[in-house]
Amino acid sequence: MSRIGRLPVEIPAGVQVDIKGSFVKVKGSKGEMQRQFSHLMEIAQEDGQVTVKRKSDHPTERALHGTTRALIANMVQGVNAGFEKTLEIQGVGYRAELKGKNLVLNVGYSHPVEIKPVDGISFEADSKTKQIKVMGIDKEVVGKVASEIRKVRPPEPYHGKGIRYLGEYVRRKAGKAGKGM
16 A cells, blocks of 8 residues: 555644545635546545545556645645745856846846746745745646746756756766867
8 A cells, every 4th residue: 555645634724625526625824726636536534634545456546546645735735834946046147036026037148037927826036145936835836937947047067057946966067178288
């Protein structure tokens, strides 16, 4: 049996979970999320916990078991506390700033790159530490938007300049060696 799938999802105070068959709706202080899951999973709520069970040991159901439980746990955490990804900018003259709700990146191109937030996503930019925070209630969307920001100028291995996740290790390469005489 799946180790992740058999763990119950604790429902914190202030979060409401409505389950109708395989349709789950979660409502909390940060917002509301809903998702349709596979009919092969049995989702139940009891004693302030959500449990996910599978009907058989078929490989398809085994694969869905832990995934379904993890998605429900992410929904509960998202509406309660939210998710956040932090990116850092490295490079001389590279910076990020907010213009209204949009994020404007100056990362070595001839023009500034403006990124508009998707619904449910907000940005924070700190010019002193050169950090960008992507915040929202949906973990999948937060990760996707952070990935799109990183793609604007990925870190390069020779000088280390670019946009990277906070704590990301970029393997550095040696530069061009001089010609032997």
